[in-house]
Amino acid sequence: MNPDAVPPDRPESFRAAPVPRRSSLLLLPALAWLGLFFFVPLALMLAISFASRGTYGGVVWTLSLANYANVLDPLYLKVFLRSVLLASVTTALCLALGFPIAYYIARLPARRQGIWLLLVMIPFWTNFLVRTYAWIFILRTEGLMNQVLAGLGLIGSPVDVLYTETAIVIGLVYGYLPFMILPLYAAVERLPPSLVEAAWDLYASRWAVLWRVTVPLTKPGLVAGCILVFIPSLGAFITPDLMGGARTMMIGNLIQHEFLVARDWPFGSAISLLLMASVLLGLAIYLRAEGAGKRLAAGG
Amino acid sequence: MAESSVELRDVSKRHGDTCAVDRVSLGIRRGEFFAILGPSGSGKTTILRMLAGFESPDAGDILIDGRSVRGVPPNQRPVNLVFQTYALFPHLTVAGNIAFGLEMRRVPRADIAARVEEALDMVRLQGKQDRLPAQLSGGEQQRVALARALVNRPAVLLLDEPLGALDQQLRMDMQVELKTIQERVGLTFICVTHHQEEALTMSDRVAVMRQGRLLQVGSPRDIYEAPQSAFVANFIGRSNSLTGRIETVSGLRCTVRAVDLPAAAPVVATCPAGAGIGSPATLMLRPERLHLSADVQVDGYDNMLPARVSKAIYNGSETQYLLALSDRLSWQVLVPNAGNGQKRFQPGESVFLRWRADEAVVLSE
Numbered sequence: 001m002n003p004d005a006v007p008p009d010r011p012e013s014f015r016a017a018p019v020p021r022r023s024s025l026l027l028l029p030a031l032a033w034l035g036l037f038f039f040v041p042l043a044l045m046l047a048i049s050f051a052s053r054g055t056y057g058g059v060v061w062t063l064s065l066a067n068y069a070n071v072l073d074p075l076y077l078k079v080f081l082r083s084v085l086l087a088s089v090t091t092a093l094c095l096a097l098g099f100p101i102a103y104y105i106a107r108l109p110a111r112r113q114g115i116w117l118l119l120v121m122i123p124f125w126t127n128f129l130v131r132t133y134a135w136i137f138i139l140r141t142e143g144l145m146n147q148v149l150a151g152l153g154l155i156g157s158p159v160d161v162l163y164t165e166t167a168i169v170i171g172l173v174y175g176y177l178p179f180m181i182l183p184l185y186a187a188v189e190r191l192p193p194s195l196v197e198a199a200w201d202l203y204a205s206r207w208a209v210l211w212r213v214t215v216p217l218t219k220p221g222l223v224a225g226c227i228l229v230f231i232p233s234l235g236a237f238i239t240p241d242l243m244g245g246a247r248t249m250m251i252g253n254l255i256q257h258e259f260l261v262a263r264d265w266p267f268g269s270a271i272s273l274l275l276m277a278s279v280l281l282g283l284a285i286y287l288r289a290e291g292a293g294k295r296l297a298a299g300g
Numbered sequence: 301m302a303e304s305s306v307e308l309r310d311v312s313k314r315h316g317d318t319c320a321v322d323r324v325s326l327g328i329r330r331g332e333f334f335a336i337l338g339p340s341g342s343g344k345t346t347i348l349r350m351l352a353g354f355e356s357p358d359a360g361d362i363l364i365d366g367r368s369v370r371g372v373p374p375n376q377r378p379v380n381l382v383f384q385t386y387a388l389f390p391h392l393t394v395a396g397n398i399a400f401g402l403e404m405r406r407v408p409r410a411d412i413a414a415r416v417e418e419a420l421d422m423v424r425l426q427g428k429q430d431r432l433p434a435q436l437s438g439g440e441q442q443r444v445a446l447a448r449a450l451v452n453r454p455a456v457l458l459l460d461e462p463l464g465a466l467d468q469q470l471r472m473d474m475q476v477e478l479k480t481i482q483e484r485v486g487l488t489f490i491c492v493t494h495h496q497e498e499a500l501t502m503s504d505r506v507a508v509m510r511q512g513r514l515l516q517v518g519s520p521r522d523i524y525e526a527p528q529s530a531f532v533a534n535f536i537g538r539s540n541s542l543t544g545r546i547e548t549v550s551g552l553r554c555t556v557r558a559v560d561l562p563a564a565a566p567v568v569a570t571c572p573a574g575a576g577i578g579s580p581a582t583l584m585l586r587p588e589r590l591h592l593s594a595d596v597q598v599d600g601y602d603n604m605l606p607a608r609v610s611k612a613i614y615n616g617s618e619t620q621y622l623l624a625l626s627d628r629l630s631w632q633v634l635v636p637n638a639g640n641g642q643k644r645f646q647p648g649e650s651v652f653l654r655w656r657a658d659e660a661v662v663l664s665e
Binding site for chain 2: 192194195197198199200201202203204205208212213216217
């Protein structure tokens with residue numbers, strides 16, 4: 001080791017003290033809760049997904065892989081692909097809108113950050129369903145948006161946005177934007193302003209500063225935000241149901257349809273599990289790539 | 301002013317209600333190691349940030365290499381800053397950090413490799429190019445920060461409290477090394493510091509600032525030997541002061557009667573320019589220039605004042621005596637520690653302080 005001084009901004013690394021055995025008993029309630037209400041239902045769903053639907057909608061225990069084969073029907077694949085597309089567009093829009101907001105808030109004086117964060121979170125105080133209905137009032141043919149646009153003379157005839165994929169994306173972006181802003185804010189807030197200044201001083205343009213310094217150093221927040229927006233968007237059900245109308249179905253609606261309308265629990269379970277599996281697979285691939293990148297950067 | 305590397309013309313900058321920089325004019329020569337010295341809040345960092353381009357002056361103009369940099373963003377200025385906290389990019393290796401500025405200016409790859417190598421040599425970090433900043437000690441990080449700026453060969457290198465985060469021994473080594481590097485590359489270095497020893501050791505010239513104003517600019521020797529204000533005298537090194545009024549003037553000499561020592565004889569001093577009989581005058585005396593003895597009769601000094609030792613502090617190379625001249629006036633004296641047989645004074649002892657008239661700086665303020 002070099003005897004040079006350690007600068008004050010670099011804390012010594014501490015090894016966490018081992019948790020005493022008796023304290024780990026405190027984990028039991030949480031473990032019991034998760035086991036009972038998460039793993040047991042999941043196991044049930046897994047079992048049901050191999051069963052088949054009875055004539056009047058019950059579960060008949062004749063085991064087969066038929067439900068999983070059914071998912072490959074182009075009709076359902078189309079729903080799946082549409083969901084992935086809409087969730088991706090939603091995530092991209094949330095990122096594009098959320099990053100400047102998060103950056104702005106994180107660079108405000110600490111005193112004023114709280115107010116802005118509160119404003120970001122205030123919508124959560126109102127029921128999501130009510131807020132979705134508010135969007136219907138805004139977007140529908142005789143709604144606020146069309147009245148304003150017509151009033152300004154920008155459009156001749158009303159624009160039909162409601163009950164389209166655009167409406168779904170608007171609803172999803174609205175609903176999940178805070179999930180993008182909050183982790184991004186936390187990441188940018190931890191980024192020392194001097195690093196941005198250093199890059200700027202070293203001849204980097206504003207864009208170069210963003211791509212070479214800000215984005216790489218806020219990546220954990222970026223990834224967290226994208227995951228927090230993409231996953232619930234992919235499985236969204238209220239927004240596409242109310243704002244997308246009958247024509248545009250997403251996976252969430254399909255699952256709801258199978259369970260409640262078609263009363264085909266085995267097929268519904270199979271779709272749910274496949275959705276979950278594909279999300280986990282995507283995350284696993286990402287984390288593997290990330291881990292490999294980190295090892296590479298650290299010099300092997 | 302063709303030889304000026306940096307020129308400030310009547311530069312002012314407000315931060316809210318306070319005037320961070322107040323009508324500062326300054327010329328810094330090419331290839332000079334220039335220190336801006338002042339306590340925190342004196343405006344020195346604001347000047348540095350205005351030179352780097354992170355802030356712009358409210359009034360006045362800044363010229364770098366003879367051209368105004370008004371409205372020129374930091375990435376287009378021929379200036380690089382070594383940050384106080386180093387501000388190394390934690391996701392880039394040492395080599396990646398050093399190459400950053402060259403990459404941004406689209407220097408060809410082969411040249412980048414050669415120049416990074418050269419910069420690593422200069423700061424003696426050969427073999428550490430693949431480390432991440434977190435794997436380096438504080439001193440090594442400091443060197444990377446220096447190399448990252450030097451490699452761009454800027455017209456002016458700015459250093460913000462460059463040695464502030466280092467411990468004492470390393471700090472002294474780096475002072476010498478910084479000066480050596482500066483002489484080797486021949487660039488203009490502007491260093492902001494609140495550490496007077498740092499400023500005196502490294503710089504060709506020093507500017508002393510206080511509350512946004514420039515108090516004095518000069519060589520370290522000028523600043524130390526001929527401070528133009530009590531603040532400079534006390535901020536650069538230590539100083540004893542004696543306030544009084546001029547009683548008689550004869551040629552270049554005058555006598556001053558001290559306010560705090562009504563019973564003592566007036567002291568002889570160099571007459572400040574423009575001062576007459578009755579003018580107020582303050583004598584500033586360096587602790588190491590005073591002669592201390594218990595003898596009544598010592599030749600070769602113009603002034604003598606009696607005092608009582610109130611404290612003796614042994615510092616290794618010297619002994620610091622705190623002396624009471626009266627109830628209100630206390631001075632300090634530094635006596636180099638010689639070998640055996642040197643007279644050591646004890647608290648409570650009566651002593652005589654002596655100095656030659658030209659040892660005292662006289663301020664007529």
